[in-house]
Amino acid sequence: MAKKQITRREFVKVVGSGALVAGAATFGVPTLLRAANKPIKFGQLNTTSGIMASQGVPGMRGAQIAQDIINQAGGIMGRKLELVQEDDQVKPSVGVRKFRKLVLEDKVDFVFGTNSSGVGLACVPLANEFKKIFISTSMSDKYTGANCSPYVFRIGESTSMASKASAYCMVANEPGIKKWAGINPDYVFGHESWDFFKKGMQEKKHQVQIVKESFSPFGCQDYKPYITALLESKAEGVFTSLWTGDLINFIKQAKPFGFFDKVKAFVNNTTSFATAIGLGNEMVPFWGEARYYPFYRDTEINRKYVSMYQKKFGGYPGADVGAECFASVVALKLAIEKAGTTDTAKVIAALEGLEFEVPEGKKWIRPEDHSGIDEVVLLGKFHHDPKYPFWVYDPKTYFTVPGKEIAMPLSQTGCKMAKP
Numbered sequence: 001m002a003k004k005q006i007t008r009r010e011f012v013k014v015v016g017s018g019a020l021v022a023g024a025a026t027f028g029v030p031t032l033l034r035a036a037n038k039p040i041k042f043g044q045l046n047t048t049s050g051i052m053a054s055q056g057v058p059g060m061r062g063a064q065i066a067q068d069i070i071n072q073a074g075g076i077m078g079r080k081l082e083l084v085q086e087d088d089q090v091k092p093s094v095g096v097r098k099f100r101k102l103v104l105e106d107k108v109d110f111v112f113g114t115n116s117s118g119v120g121l122a123c124v125p126l127a128n129e130f131k132k133i134f135i136s137t138s139m140s141d142k143y144t145g146a147n148c149s150p151y152v153f154r155i156g157e158s159t160s161m162a163s164k165a166s167a168y169c170m171v172a173n174e175p176g177i178k179k180w181a182g183i184n185p186d187y188v189f190g191h192e193s194w195d196f197f198k199k200g201m202q203e204k205k206h207q208v209q210i211v212k213e214s215f216s217p218f219g220c221q222d223y224k225p226y227i228t229a230l231l232e233s234k235a236e237g238v239f240t241s242l243w244t245g246d247l248i249n250f251i252k253q254a255k256p257f258g259f260f261d262k263v264k265a266f267v268n269n270t271t272s273f274a275t276a277i278g279l280g281n282e283m284v285p286f287w288g289e290a291r292y293y294p295f296y297r298d299t300e301i302n303r304k305y306v307s308m309y310q311k312k313f314g315g316y317p318g319a320d321v322g323a324e325c326f327a328s329v330v331a332l333k334l335a336i337e338k339a340g341t342t343d344t345a346k347v348i349a350a351l352e353g354l355e356f357e358v359p360e361g362k363k364w365i366r367p368e369d370h371s372g373i374d375e376v377v378l379l380g381k382f383h384h385d386p387k388y389p390f391w392v393y394d395p396k397t398y399f400t401v402p403g404k405e406i407a408m409p410l411s412q413t414g415c416k417m418a419k420p
Helices: 008-015 029-035 053-072 092-104 117-130 159-173 188-203 224-232 245-257 272-282 300-313 320-339 344-351
Strands: 040-046 081-087 110-113 134-136 152-154 179-185 209-216 237-240 265-268 287-290 355-358 361-366 371-374 376-383 399-402
Touching: 040 053, 040 092, 040 320, 053 081, 053 110, 053 272, 053 300, 053 320, 081 092, 081 320, 092 110, 092 117, 110 320, 117 134, 117 152, 117 188, 134 320, 152 371, 159 188, 159 237, 159 265, 159 287, 159 376, 159 399, 179 188, 179 224, 188 209, 188 237, 209 224, 224 245, 245 272, 272 287, 300 320, 300 355, 320 344, 320 355, 320 361
Parallel strands: 040 081, 040 110, 110 134, 134 152, 179 209, 179 237, 237 265, 265 287
Antiparallel strands: 287 376, 355 361, 361 371, 376 399
């Protein structure tokens, strides 16, 4: 049986946005002529090797699904979308080298991606140098802060949103916990996460005592000294922004210490569901934040995304960055069609203020600082459900904060956006 193609009409219906069809070509001879033109090329950086590959590989897959949908529906203004995907090895120096390759050798029109803010922020000067739009799928608030750039966007929620939402969740669900500690990776994301978690507690006027602050090297192999120190601090609650391989290693090494029995609450602000999939039956009950969680939204586009992921790759799309890469591709498509061109300045203008729906829900790109703001920030507490080979959030524990409510106010970002 021939594989069913997704029509352009179905794509418009699924993604569902007035902006989606703005500037879209009608079919006929002009479209056929445009289809013969060279493809529009999107360059992508994500981590597909090493212990963080469980986030980066799904990022590539999410973009490929968006590419399939777009090309099966006629491309972008009649031109085929081509992805050029590169492994940044979660190393800033490699990310910079690959960014240069994408622009200078592969001649991509736009760049998106990165799992690590360390890599993404290292690429920002190149976006400015080459005057090339770069949409980050990593979370740092620095993308949209004092050094904001007309060429740089962050597609989804920021470190401050996820970390403060984690604090709000703990105040609401674990108000009796007064002694808190943190174990976070020793680079910009980890330090930002911990600072914003503490700020979230302050915003809720929740008086707590910080009994331990720990920062571990990225890719840490031995967490036992950190685990021992956390237990000796008598912390009742522990916040972490460890992610993917690091978080999995921490949990595996902490279990023999009885860590999760001795600590009343453990909360993570990123990649929590990917961690649950990675750990399988070794998972433990903790609170986690998810930029994307496949079981939360019963929408047509989310069902389509999950279904296509399962058919193409198998399993569930558990990694946040997969949905963020999907969203980046969709946002660029919408903006190009709205602008009616791939001209950088005009696409920037079209991205600013763009509203659209993707598997995560509705997104809005704040024009003043290029912050991607999600409909809600979601947390939940993991439990075992026999329907799945991995732990999932207990639906009774869903905790949400509206994205616009928790987004950093413009007056606090320090962003003074220049003209491209």
